[in-house]
Amino acid sequence: MASAITPQATDFPRWYQDVVSTAELADNGPVRGTMVIRPYAYAIWEFIQSGLDQRIKRAGVQNAYFPLFIPESYLAKEAEHVEGFSPELAIVTHAGGSELAEPVVVRPTSETVIGEFMAKWIQSHRDLPLLLNQWANVVRWEMRPRMFLRTSEFLWQEGHTAHATEADAAAFARRIHLEVYDEFIRTQMAVPTYIGIKPPSERFAGATNTMTLEGMMKDGKALQMATSHELGQNFAKAFQIQFQTDGGGSDFAFTTSWGASTRLLGGLIMAHGDDAGLVVPPRIAPYLAVVIPVRDDDDVNAAVATIGRELADAGIRHHIDSGRGNFGRRVTDWEIKGVPLRIEVGPRDLAEGRVTIARRDTGEKIPVALAEVVATVRRLESEIHDALYEGARQRRNANTHEVASVAEAIEAADSGFARLPWSVAAGAEAELKTHAITVRCLQRADGSLPEREDEPGLTALVAKSY
Amino acid sequence: MASAITPQATDFPRWYQDVVSTAELADNGPVRGTMVIRPYAYAIWEFIQSGLDQRIKRAGVQNAYFPLFIPESYLAKEAEHVEGFSPELAIVTHAGGSELAEPVVVRPTSETVIGEFMAKWIQSHRDLPLLLNQWANVVRWEMRPRMFLRTSEFLWQEGHTAHATEADAAAFARRIHLEVYDEFIRTQMAVPTYIGIKPPSERFAGATNTMTLEGMMKDGKALQMATSHELGQNFAKAFQIQFQTDGGGSDFAFTTSWGASTRLLGGLIMAHGDDAGLVVPPRIAPYLAVVIPVRDDDDVNAAVATIGRELADAGIRHHIDSGRGNFGRRVTDWEIKGVPLRIEVGPRDLAEGRVTIARRDTGEKIPVALAEVVATVRRLESEIHDALYEGARQRRNANTHEVASVAEAIEAADSGFARLPWSVAAGAEAELKTHAITVRCLQRADGSLPEREDEPGLTALVAKSY
Numbered sequence: 001m002a003s004a005i006t007p008q009a010t011d012f013p014r015w016y017q018d019v020v021s022t023a024e025l026a027d028n029g030p031v032r033g034t035m036v037i038r039p040y041a042y043a044i045w046e047f048i049q050s051g052l053d054q055r056i057k058r059a060g061v062q063n064a065y066f067p068l069f070i071p072e073s074y075l076a077k078e079a080e081h082v083e084g085f086s087p088e089l090a091i092v093t094h095a096g097g098s099e100l101a102e103p104v105v106v107r108p109t110s111e112t113v114i115g116e117f118m119a120k121w122i123q124s125h126r127d128l129p130l131l132l133n134q135w136a137n138v139v140r141w142e143m144r145p146r147m148f149l150r151t152s153e154f155l156w157q158e159g160h161t162a163h164a165t166e167a168d169a170a171a172f173a174r175r176i177h178l179e180v181y182d183e184f185i186r187t188q189m190a191v192p193t194y195i196g197i198k199p200p201s202e203r204f205a206g207a208t209n210t211m212t213l214e215g216m217m218k219d220g221k222a223l224q225m226a227t228s229h230e231l232g233q234n235f236a237k238a239f240q241i242q243f244q245t246d247g248g249g250s251d252f253a254f255t256t257s258w259g260a261s262t263r264l265l266g267g268l269i270m271a272h273g274d275d276a277g278l279v280v281p282p283r284i285a286p287y288l289a290v291v292i293p294v295r296d297d298d299d300v301n302a303a304v305a306t307i308g309r310e311l312a313d314a315g316i317r318h319h320i321d322s323g324r325g326n327f328g329r330r331v332t333d334w335e336i337k338g339v340p341l342r343i344e345v346g347p348r349d350l351a352e353g354r355v356t357i358a359r360r361d362t363g364e365k366i367p368v369a370l371a372e373v374v375a376t377v378r379r380l381e382s383e384i385h386d387a388l389y390e391g392a393r394q395r396r397n398a399n400t401h402e403v404a405s406v407a408e409a410i411e412a413a414d415s416g417f418a419r420l421p422w423s424v425a426a427g428a429e430a431e432l433k434t435h436a437i438t439v440r441c442l443q444r445a446d447g448s449l450p451e452r453e454d455e456p457g458l459t460a461l462v463a464k465s466y
Numbered sequence: 467m468a469s470a471i472t473p474q475a476t477d478f479p480r481w482y483q484d485v486v487s488t489a490e491l492a493d494n495g496p497v498r499g500t501m502v503i504r505p506y507a508y509a510i511w512e513f514i515q516s517g518l519d520q521r522i523k524r525a526g527v528q529n530a531y532f533p534l535f536i537p538e539s540y541l542a543k544e545a546e547h548v549e550g551f552s553p554e555l556a557i558v559t560h561a562g563g564s565e566l567a568e569p570v571v572v573r574p575t576s577e578t579v580i581g582e583f584m585a586k587w588i589q590s591h592r593d594l595p596l597l598l599n600q601w602a603n604v605v606r607w608e609m610r611p612r613m614f615l616r617t618s619e620f621l622w623q624e625g626h627t628a629h630a631t632e633a634d635a636a637a638f639a640r641r642i643h644l645e646v647y648d649e650f651i652r653t654q655m656a657v658p659t660y661i662g663i664k665p666p667s668e669r670f671a672g673a674t675n676t677m678t679l680e681g682m683m684k685d686g687k688a689l690q691m692a693t694s695h696e697l698g699q700n701f702a703k704a705f706q707i708q709f710q711t712d713g714g715g716s717d718f719a720f721t722t723s724w725g726a727s728t729r730l731l732g733g734l735i736m737a738h739g740d741d742a743g744l745v746v747p748p749r750i751a752p753y754l755a756v757v758i759p760v761r762d763d764d765d766v767n768a769a770v771a772t773i774g775r776e777l778a779d780a781g782i783r784h785h786i787d788s789g790r791g792n793f794g795r796r797v798t799d800w801e802i803k804g805v806p807l808r809i810e811v812g813p814r815d816l817a818e819g820r821v822t823i824a825r826r827d828t829g830e831k832i833p834v835a836l837a838e839v840v841a842t843v844r845r846l847e848s849e850i851h852d853a854l855y856e857g858a859r860q861r862r863n864a865n866t867h868e869v870a871s872v873a874e875a876i877e878a879a880d881s882g883f884a885r886l887p888w889s890v891a892a893g894a895e896a897e898l899k900t901h902a903i904t905v906r907c908l909q910r911a912d913g914s915l916p917e918r919e920d921e922p923g924l925t926a927l928v929a930k931s932y
Contacts, residue, residue: 027583029533030540031570036583039528039598046529062505063512067495068603068619074496087563092572095556096607104497106558117493117502137534137603141562153534
């Protein structure tokens, strides 16, 4: 194969960059740390967007849009928040031909500006819960950018909600975390994750509790796929989000925020990709199948057209590769792009009334009767999804080690994750960091999501990470 | 009615602000000229987005995403472009805690950065046409902001394409203009427009030809609803978008760009709204119908629930207003929000096996048998759309005057549009401007879209505008 992709085992970061570039997913933007998302990757992002958006709306949340520019003074209203974000801010000092009286910040996240408007819109307990979400770009200046994973500008959704009670806020954030993020990432992206809460040192700036989903990439490192925060009354007090209670008194609301970003594209690449390139999970694949004529002859072209029509009638996303070029090279190109199925249509197969369907995930080649193409593609969509998920789950489990000491955890984190008692890890965060290892999340011993980090008997999941 | 909306005849700009605020469409952002798009308006925007996006994809265009930040030097590469946009730019001078070596511009539009990447991706005539679009926010600093119509940040789609020949570029821009913009605005927003080309003085900075769709607002002023530009080889030469021709030579590509923005929401408000508030065209209405119990009693509530189920089963977007509160006030609130149909469910009607359906556009109240509710709502969706379109078309035609002189045009533009020979208007643009009148577009005498502004016998459409 002519592919210019570095093998994963040789150099995983180079493999990643090679896939991003040869599969035409993204290019570096002209301004440091920014990226151009190319059409093929953007099409995957559109599936991620619409899948998350449906689930967010199902939870009763409404979309809105808040401004890109935030007065610098807003960020300062929440002390931890400004401290957390200051080093990453991009600042507009001139606009409309003159210097601004107050510089404005390009939003790194929108808690502050949304807090300001929640305060305006919320008067009474009847206005609660207020459930908002926005799809937007945000800017966090990156010193060590890496495509999709850490870019100075990225695309995301950020949900922001206000509730009358702490319990209601906690329950809603948890619902989003499990019914939106985990459900989508598991059932559509085929990525199994560990679900837990961040230790205090790793919490979002201004949060009282941060829930995370940690995926294991193929090099054994962790990637935070999405986070959901309880913000307590911190932002409500900073922005005066107050409401009249049922009893006629007044209280500050409890707010939450939660987000998932184009970083998910990086997770998808590293959770499923292999030495031949990208492997796109079928349910979010721009094309579930690509139809490739083995040779440019009339019978083949007619069969390709018929199959294309049948796939279209069945509502199956597909692409007809009618480009001339070398057949082998086209096969390699579609492998690099990770299209789940190739339907190869050649004269020899046709003479026997069939085509060959090749699975991207296993490489398996399946002879299929012409009349069975649509049904087979449909069946394989689910089979491939399940196989990708199951493969990732087994890999994850095989590379997660239950350990008792910090030394064992450091060793295990060379190639995967370690789980050790939080009581042991709690005092060792600084030591772990010298090995580039962090506590990714805290879980109950059975792997379930705890309520708070002070629950007794919690387990810390530690790993190197992106 | 308790509505706090200023009548249109009293003060149209105040009417507009009142509708924006009482229908909860948008709020001013904290930074001058920015806006918060509230959920109800954003839901309408989502219909506009998906309607345009489908049509754009149908034309063979792929979505992508380019960075928000553009090096200042890029804009300078196309002389007219930088001159046109310089006064409106917002500039980032500091990021990541230090001053930037080269300031970056927050995109006012993306011709330059997309031009840079087109140059990289296009090698041969086989790479053409390259058809790209992005959904994004852009920033153009506004000295006299007006919600939706002129805001310092707005949301839009911007299409950018490259072609091997000028004819192909022109045909594609025209196709987008007619099959995407005109078709959508007419069949979904129920707004008739005049289609023409801008005179040279009003062209997009860097374009060789700009096509526009001009809608007439209820005060007789024009609103530019969408524009499509042929850019000739201007950007191709500035950014070296070159390709190998079929014959083995080398040529610069011909590019186009075209956009429609959240300004369409302003157009929708002013094209259809009345003294009772917003009137949302049914095909892009977040709710086609709202079901309102006249009284809070068991029979009424049971009937409301049944109707809700039937509407849901029929896939009709609706909202059940189960809030208690005063019935008359709730009716007014939904009128302000412009929901096309109110289904009022009261005990007296129910006793006779029916409900009352009220049309927002005409105020007409129709008694409808319970069994006929879904079918009636379905039928009225099309009837209301047609009535809104036809009403707007008649208003537009009645307020468009064919004139022969500049003096007559100035008089006509006090309350509507004037059409006069371009040969007459061409020398009078400066004089017209002293009356706040501009040439909105040039058309053929029969109203059709010309190819170029030097075609003989063109007519100029002149008006005051937003």
